[in-house]
Amino acid sequence: MTAAGTFAGVLAPVATPFKDDLSVDTDRFVAFCKQLLDEGCHGLAVFGTTSEANSLSVDEKLDLLRALKAAGVPGEKLMPGTGTCALPDTVRLTRAAMEAGAGGVLLLxxxxxxxxxxxxxxxxxTETIRRVEDPQLRxxxxxxxxxxxxxxxxxLVERLAADFPGTVVGLKDSSGDYSYTEGVLRRYPGFAAFVGNERFMKDALELGGPGTITASANVNAAALRKLYDNWQGAEGERINDAVCAFRRTLEQYPTIPAVKAIIARRTGDPTWQNLRPPLRPLPEEQAAKLYQQLDALAALAGVG
Structure with a gap:
């Protein structure tokens, strides 16, 4: 089974900024998307888990897609999450993604x-594909x-890719079980199986994998891009060790609150810590410990 995937490299499931009243801050969202591309991300998986996608309404997602298009963010860089529990919502979001020129969609x-x-x-x-009815759909x-x-x-992956060649072209594996990604890459050469955890990216690249779609790309994009570009050889091992150390540190905390805490610290903008319930910000003592750990990693890496 082979498929020509549109995407490869490092993609960020972009964190969604909220104002103090918990409404979406569209301007900051667009600016952050552009920043992530500038920092080295190959693409943006907006409306992923780290985006708090299932805390956003369909209309809010549609507004953000329109804002990205109006701001000139290249559609081919976008892989919006469009899968929902309701078929009509999934179809509506997927159609909107195609209208925005998205290079693909991420389907829960x-x-x-x-x-x-x-x-x-x-x-x-099948119903989603049939109802969207767009030959450009990936x-x-x-x-x-x-x-x-x-x-x-x-x-099921094999069946969908075989029945819809050129449409079902890849996946993101956030199972936490690398054997699933490895199984896809070994059984279906050419199928774009992204790892959801960069600790497995180097191993997956060695098997012909396309890269990673990872929460930490929101806060470690430059290092992830450096690993993707230089994963072979001794330099690749060194970069991989640093990237994995960063990820292991992040994994000690609730992922989305931790990512937003890091962004808030780096930008000096505390509103980045806003999350929609039931999620809540990282407690101050945990945030302080996280910052200390990341500062120590940076010092060990010689980046101050």
Whole structure:
């Protein structure tokens, strides 16, 4: 099974800034998207998990897509998350992504009903493709069973890619189980299986993988890009060690609050710590410990 994936490299599931009244701060969102591209991200997986996507309404997502297009963010750099529990919402968002010129979409399975079988998920994906009816559509399946409790099995991935060649072209594996990514890369050469954790990126690249879509790209984009560009040889090992150390530190905390705390510190803008309930900001004592750990890593890396 082969497929020509549109994306490769480092993609950020872009964190969404909220004002103090918890409304979306569109201007800061657009500016942050541009910043991430400038820092080395190859693409932007807006409306991913780190984006608090399922705390955003469909209309809010549509407004943000329009704002990105109006600001001149290249559509081909965008991989918006469009999968929802409701088929009409998924179709509406996917169509809007295509209208914005997105290079692809990241498709969560409908996740409210648990213990659904592959046939049900196949029908959900098929209906989305049929109703969107756009030859430019490129779908990356979003596999995150620890959160969704519903996932894309390897046989289902194979079936969708075989039945919709050139449309279902890749996936993001956030299962936490690298053997899933490895299974895809070994069984289906050419299928763009992104790792959701950069600790596995070098191993996946060695098997022909396309790269990573990772939360830490919001706060470590330059190092991730350096690893992607230089992953082979002794230099690659050194960069990989530093990238993995950063990720291991981040994993000690709730990911989204930690990412937003780091952005708030770097920008000097405390409103970056705003999250929509039920999520809440990182407690001050945890944030202080996180900052100390990251400062120590930076000093060890010789970047002050």
């Amino acid at each position: 399975p409908p996740f409210y009903f648990k213990k659904v079988d592959d046939e049900g998920l196949y029908r959900a994906a 779908i990356y399946l979003y596999h995150i069973p620890p959160i969704a409790q519903v996932g894309w099995s390897l046989p």
